[in-house]
Amino acid sequence: MQSATAITCLAELRGRDLLSSADLTAEETGALLTLAGDLKRGHRRVELAGRVLGLIFSKASTRTRVSFSVAMARLGGQVIDLNPSVSQVGRGEPIADTARVLSRYVDALAVRTFAQAEVEEYAHWASIPVINALTDLEHPCQALADYLTLQEAFGALPGLTLSYVGDGNNVAHSLMLCGALLGVNVRVGCPPDFAPDAAVLERARQLACERGSVVEVIHDPVAAVRGAHALYTDVWASMGQEEEKDARQRAFAGWCLNEELLAEADPRAIVLHCLPAYRGLEISAGVMEGSASRVFDQAENRLHAQQALLVALLGGL
Numbered sequence: 001m002q003s004a005t006a007i008t009c010l011a012e013l014r015g016r017d018l019l020s021s022a023d024l025t026a027e028e029t030g031a032l033l034t035l036a037g038d039l040k041r042g043h044r045r046v047e048l049a050g051r052v053l054g055l056i057f058s059k060a061s062t063r064t065r066v067s068f069s070v071a072m073a074r075l076g077g078q079v080i081d082l083n084p085s086v087s088q089v090g091r092g093e094p095i096a097d098t099a100r101v102l103s104r105y106v107d108a109l110a111v112r113t114f115a116q117a118e119v120e121e122y123a124h125w126a127s128i129p130v131i132n133a134l135t136d137l138e139h140p141c142q143a144l145a146d147y148l149t150l151q152e153a154f155g156a157l158p159g160l161t162l163s164y165v166g167d168g169n170n171v172a173h174s175l176m177l178c179g180a181l182l183g184v185n186v187r188v189g190c191p192p193d194f195a196p197d198a199a200v201l202e203r204a205r206q207l208a209c210e211r212g213s214v215v216e217v218i219h220d221p222v223a224a225v226r227g228a229h230a231l232y233t234d235v236w237a238s239m240g241q242e243e244e245k246d247a248r249q250r251a252f253a254g255w256c257l258n259e260e261l262l263a264e265a266d267p268r269a270i271v272l273h274c275l276p277a278y279r280g281l282e283i284s285a286g287v288m289e290g291s292a293s294r295v296f297d298q299a300e301n302r303l304h305a306q307q308a309l310l311v312a313l314l315g316g317l
């Protein structure tokens with residue numbers, strides 16, 4: 001259950017945006033994870049009756065769209081899907097106009113798009129909370145669910161090691177930043193040409209230094225996973241990179257999260273994947289369906305983590 005300090009941290013999130021995992025403090029991140037766990041177990045009941053969340057998704061989505069929609073429904077609120085293909089958003093209306101108008105109608109916006117600058121522009125002009133539901137740079141909502149899953153498996157997070165094996169993409173960026181805040185050692189294993197963004201890496205290392213953890217980039221898959229408590233992977237070609245698929249498959253030869261790599265990890269290690277997964281490419285079918293896999297618990301935790309986030313941003317406590 002929440003301590004008085006945690007409740008204060010959550011109250012301070014009211015009305016804020018979440019554009020990056022680094023927008024939260026360590027204390028706020030921990031309080032959100034605790035609240036998410038309480039909501040999941042039914043230890044706390046909160047409501048957002050009458051509140052409305054608008055979804056502006058320029059990228060395809062299954063888990064993010066459904067989990068936000070169900071989260072609001074369970075909290076007593078509603079969701080409006082502002083599909084760009086059937087609204088003025090997709091016909092060139094300026095973001096400055098859209099954000100100000102929607103601020104008069106809905107209580108929060110979740111934006112899923114390509115450029116980080118676009119979600120930042122929504123946040124600049126909107127007078128309501130704006131949530132990054134995925135950009136090419138970050139995926140902060142995913143990271144909250146990921147560390148909730150790790151917390152469920154191991155309890156206390158500080159000192160654990162999470163190894164991400166794959167492209168240094170938006171998921172890797174948020175894992176580094178969020179993990180650094182939580183005192184988790186984060187390793188990103190990738191070929192040299194697919195390293196994380198240098199500025200994000202530097203910021204994650206600064207945060208990790210403050211929490212006594214380490215963020216590393218390692219260009220050898222075995223070294224990256226050795227002794228880790230969680231092994232994580234993602235698709236090698238993200239949305240918008242479909243034309244690079246064949247070239248990326250060649251570049252990532254030898255980087256599949258398979259039984260051999262899993263054997264190098266801590267004996268208690270869990271396996272994570274943010275989905276969709278391509279068995280036989282970034283992860284083997286045996287590991288995906290094996291006893292170490294927490295992939296579908298992780299997917300479920302999107303719902304609980306986002307419930308907690310919505311409650312905090314909309315002042316439901």
